[in-house]
Amino acid sequence: xxxxxxxxxxxxxxxxxxxxxxxxxxxxxxxxxxxxxxxxxxxxxxxxxxxxxxxxxxxxxxxxxxxxxxxxxxxxxxxxxxxxxxxxxxxxxxxxxxxxxxxxxxxxxxxxxxxxxxxxxxxxxxxxxxxxxxxxxxxxxxxxxxxxxxxxxxxxxxxxxxxxxxxxxxxxxxxxxxxxxxxxxxxxxxxxxxxxxxxxxxxxxxxxxxxxxxxxxxxxxxxxxxxxxxxxxxxxxxxxxxxxxxxxxxxxxxxxxxxxxxxxxxxxxxxxxxxxxxxxxxxxxxxxxxxxxxxxxxxxxxxxxxxxxxxxxxxxxxxxxxxxxxxxxxxxxxxxxxxxxxxxxxxxxxxxxxxxxxxxxxxxxxxxxxxxxxxxxxxxxxxxxxxxxxxxxxxxxxxxxx
Amino acid sequence: xxxxxxxxxxxxxxxxxxxxxxxxxxxxxxxxxxxxxxxxxxxxxxxxxxxxxxxxxxxxxxxxxxxxxxxxxxxxxxxxxxxxxxxxxxxxxxxxxxxxxxxxxxxxxxxxxxxxxxxxxxxxxxxxxxxxxxxxxxxxxxxxxxxxxxxxxxxxxxxxxxxxxxxxxxxxxxxxxxxxxxxxxxxxxxxxxxxxxxxxxxxxxxxxxxxxxxxxxxxxxxxxxxxxxxxxxxxxxxxxxxxxxxxxxxxxxxxxxxxxxxxxx
Numbered sequence: 001x002x003x004x005x006x007x008x009x010x011x012x013x014x015x016x017x018x019x020x021x022x023x024x025x026x027x028x029x030x031x032x033x034x035x036x037x038x039x040x041x042x043x044x045x046x047x048x049x050x051x052x053x054x055x056x057x058x059x060x061x062x063x064x065x066x067x068x069x070x071x072x073x074x075x076x077x078x079x080x081x082x083x084x085x086x087x088x089x090x091x092x093x094x095x096x097x098x099x100x101x102x103x104x105x106x107x108x109x110x111x112x113x114x115x116x117x118x119x120x121x122x123x124x125x126x127x128x129x130x131x132x133x134x135x136x137x138x139x140x141x142x143x144x145x146x147x148x149x150x151x152x153x154x155x156x157x158x159x160x161x162x163x164x165x166x167x168x169x170x171x172x173x174x175x176x177x178x179x180x181x182x183x184x185x186x187x188x189x190x191x192x193x194x195x196x197x198x199x200x201x202x203x204x205x206x207x208x209x210x211x212x213x214x215x216x217x218x219x220x221x222x223x224x225x226x227x228x229x230x231x232x233x234x235x236x237x238x239x240x241x242x243x244x245x246x247x248x249x250x251x252x253x254x255x256x257x258x259x260x261x262x263x264x265x266x267x268x269x270x271x272x273x274x275x276x277x278x279x280x281x282x283x284x285x286x287x288x289x290x291x292x293x294x295x296x297x298x299x300x301x302x303x304x305x306x307x308x309x310x311x312x313x314x315x316x317x318x319x320x321x322x323x324x325x326x327x328x329x330x331x332x333x334x335x336x337x338x339x340x341x342x343x344x345x346x347x348x349x350x351x352x353x354x355x356x357x358x359x360x361x362x363x364x365x366x367x368x369x370x371x372x373x374x375x376x377x378x379x380x381x382x383x384x385x386x387x388x389x390x391x392x393x394x395x396x397x398x399x400x401x402x
Numbered sequence: 403x404x405x406x407x408x409x410x411x412x413x414x415x416x417x418x419x420x421x422x423x424x425x426x427x428x429x430x431x432x433x434x435x436x437x438x439x440x441x442x443x444x445x446x447x448x449x450x451x452x453x454x455x456x457x458x459x460x461x462x463x464x465x466x467x468x469x470x471x472x473x474x475x476x477x478x479x480x481x482x483x484x485x486x487x488x489x490x491x492x493x494x495x496x497x498x499x500x501x502x503x504x505x506x507x508x509x510x511x512x513x514x515x516x517x518x519x520x521x522x523x524x525x526x527x528x529x530x531x532x533x534x535x536x537x538x539x540x541x542x543x544x545x546x547x548x549x550x551x552x553x554x555x556x557x558x559x560x561x562x563x564x565x566x567x568x569x570x571x572x573x574x575x576x577x578x579x580x581x582x583x584x585x586x587x588x589x590x591x592x593x594x595x596x597x598x599x600x601x602x603x604x605x606x607x608x609x610x611x612x613x614x615x616x617x618x619x620x621x622x623x624x625x626x627x628x629x630x631x632x633x634x635x636x637x638x639x640x641x642x643x644x645x646x647x648x649x650x651x652x653x654x655x656x657x658x659x660x661x662x663x664x665x666x667x
Contacts, residue, residue: 004535015523305522312519315480316533316580317508319501395480399519 001322009329020334022298023383027338027375028345030291034371035346035364036353037284041277043350043359045270050360051191051198052266058096059129059262060236062088062222062243077256079218082206084246088222092238094230099126100219102209108154108202110162110173117158118201119175121209122223129223137169137184140205148207150180155199156188175202178212191358232261281367288371292378299382304401307390311398314391323391324384331383335376342375343368425492427587427620428454428477433486435472446472448643449486456587459614459621459654461631464640471592473640474624478511478590479503508536512581514610516593518573520565526552526576527561533584551583552576555609571602575609582613589613591623595630607633608657629655 013020064077085100099122106119120126124139137153144151152175159168171182189198210217226235236259243257313323346368354361390398435447447469454460464470475481476488479495482503488495490506498506507513512533520529530548539547552558555575565573574594581589591610595603611633614621625631632655639647 001538004538008535011524011528015521308519309521312521313532313536314504315478315507315513315519316536317504317506317511318536319504321501322536396475399515399517 001325005322005325005329008326009333012326012330013333016302019298019302023295023334023379024338024341026291026294026298027335027379028291028342029294030288030375031339031342031371032345032349033284033287033291034281035343035367036349037280038277038367039346039350039362039364040353040357040359041273041280042362042364043354044357045273045277046362047359048273049266049270051189052262052269058226058228058232060224060226060232060239061260061262062224062239062257063220063260064257078247079220080222080257081217081219084219084243085222087246088224088239088242091242092224092235094227094235094238096225096227097125097128098225099123099129099223100206101126101221101223102206102214102219103221104209104214106176106202106213108158108162108173108175110171111166113162115158115161117155119209119213120201120203121206121213122203123206126203126223129225132189133187134184135187137182139184145205145207148205148211150178150204150208150212151183152180152202152204152208153184153186154182154203155186155201157197157200158202159185173202175204176213178208180204180208232263236261288374291375292382295375295379296382299386303386303390306387307393307398307401310387310390311393311395311401314395314398320391324388327387327391328380328384331380332376334383335379338379339372339375343372346371425489426453427456427491428452428622429487429489429492430473430476431487431489433473433476433483433488435469435476435481436484437472446643447476447483450643450645452638452645452648454620454622456620457614457618458636459611459634460623460636460638461634461651462622462624462638462640463626463628463631464646465626468640469643470624470640472643474590474592474622477622478513478588479506508533508584510587512584512586512589514574514577514581514589514591514594516596518565518570518577518597520573520576520580522566523564525562525564526557526568526579529565529576530579530583533580537584547583548579551579554582554613555579569602570598571605574598574602574606578606578609578613582617582619585617586619588620588622591621593624593626595625595627603627603630604657607655611654611657 062080064079080100082100085098089095089098102121104119104121106117108115108117108119123145126132127134127139134153135156139153140149140151143149152173154162154168154173162168162173163171168182168185172179173182174180186199186201186203191197204213224235224239226232239259240255244253244255247256249256310323314320347363351361390401393401430450430452433447433450433452434445437444437446450469450473452473462470462473472481476483479490480503482495482498490510495503495506520526521532527545527548530551531544534544534547549558549561552561555578557572557575557579560568560572560576565576568576574597578594589610594610595606598606607630610621610623613619621634623631623634631637632651634651635654636650637647638645
């Protein structure tokens with residue numbers, strides 16, 4: 001009986017190619033859309049998490065200014081100094097390294113080429129707090145840091161733009177008006193969490209930067225990396241207390257700086273992307289539903305012809321369950337073919353889109369199964385139930401169905 | 403030609419000798435059929451008695467609403483009576499379930515309808531094969547039997563054409579081939595010529611009559627055309643849900659064998 005039903009179902013599919021094709025198409029669109037959206041969304045979430053990992057976990061960023069409050073309220077918060085960084089390192093327990101970071105935009109020139117980049121003044125500890133590695137060269141020597149020597153490390157983007165295939169190490173470049181020697185190249189990190197290029201920078205000793213680039217000693221950010229296993233809140237509390245003392249704030253004053261926890265930032269950001277993924281998934285779910293309505297439509301439109309067909313089958317001696325099995329198999333086969341094509345398309349589209357958006361591709365079996373099951377359920381539901389109604393009719397009534 | 407189904411009935415030879423007549427192939431006793439309920443209920447058959455012996459060619463006639471189609475559906479086990487008894491091969495069919503009736507149709511009945519009811523976009527061969535698929539016959543035997551049935555109705559060369567590529571007369575031949583491919587005992591034809599022009603109608607009747615004679619097929623045919631009914635060996639006339647007259651047709655129309663052959667080709 002199963003074999004017979006299979007024969008009849010396959011014949012029926014072959015006989016009604018257009019109808020079969022449209023049914024499959026409905027399933028394909030729904031399945032492919034949902035899987036692609038969710039897969040790419042998951043990839044984006046992962047990418048952001050990875051980038052924040054790259055920023056350095058266990059990292060606290062201390063910036064001047066209040067986190068909240070009206071802009072311009074009160075005095076502009078004073079900047080930090082290099083001594084603040086040193087004090088945190090020495091006095092707050094659980095701190096692994098601190099790096100004072102000063103930034104400025106600047107044009108970099110070498111080889112007759114210009115490139116507008118970020119210039120960063122900091123110490124070798126900045127490499128540690130920022131999770132940077134060197135792809136070639138060396139960090140600054142203590143002597144170079146102390147003396148403010150004209151040396152720099154360049155990011156991968158700067159190396160590519162200025163030197164291309166030529167060796168960068170040992171080459172001279174000009175930052176604003178200051179010539180300096182490239183002693184190392186930073187390993188590429190790629191795009192940042194906000195779509196910024198993390199590799200577009202020139203790093204030089206803080207003293208060099210302060211004396212020869214900007215001419216002041218204000219520090220914008222203190223990067224603080226913590227030892228493994230220490231309580232973030234404790235370190236944060238220590239920093240706040242220390243800085244309040246150093247900045248002479250009274251009991252009633254609010255902090256005129258804020259401490260950002262990158263792990264917290266990571267959680268917030270990946271939470272946001274997860275919501276985005278859900279949203280995309282919801283939009284795609286609409287196409288799944290539209291696809292389902294398409295299937296429903298086709299099945300219902302063909303119901304008159306099919307009712308007569310069922311009447312005939314019953315008249316020539318088919319039992320109700322034989323007719324139903326045939327229609328069930330038909331619906332399952334169509335839904336399965338549609339689902340498989342949809343998943344294949346989704347695989348291709350997800351890989352392509354992931355590559356395009358530079359996010360990792362991660363196969364998600366859960367969403368594949370879910371989308372497939374949903375489309376299959378619709379296909380089976382609307383293929384099977386009209387048939388069931390028809391198969392319960394008296395054969396003559398079914399044959400005369402208009 | 404019929405499948406060797408053990409019959410509970412006495413052999414036909416006993417008919418002339420034994421005084422109590424053996425049970426006929428088909429017997430209706432006081433059969434009534436009601437459609438609808440309450441005020442709108444319509445009594446389509448009002449206590450019909452009818453006996454049909456194996457090998458008879460019966461034309462069932464009557465005006466619209468006379469109950470002839472209802473009788474046909476009951477006789478073909480497509481519907482069940484509200485009252486009275488239907489005995490097939492001497493066995494009462496009372497209380498049989500839908501599936502059991504389906505198996506009965508599968509085994510003993512072939513159907514030809516006014517509207518042909520071929521599966522669209524399906525070759526003549528596959529249409530004819532369809533009942534055999536439900537019988538679970540292997541593909542090779544299915545093909546052979548379907549081919550033979552198509553040859554018998556003169557459509558051998560059209561085996562791979564779909565209904566859309568066939569004329570009305572040819573489509574009805576395919577339907578007849580589908581009805582006889584299972585070698586049934588009874589062929590039920592509901593206005594088989596109703597959708598055909600007169601000449602095709604007569605060709606179809608010649609074919610049905612030939613099958614009846616050559617194969618000993620019992621044929622029950624509903625029609626309202628006297629010249630079509632004239633092919634039968636017995637005429638049953640329904641009026642108002644009752645059998646109004648039931649008489650043999652001593653001189654059924656006999657097309658020349660050559661005409662049959664020509665029509666077939």
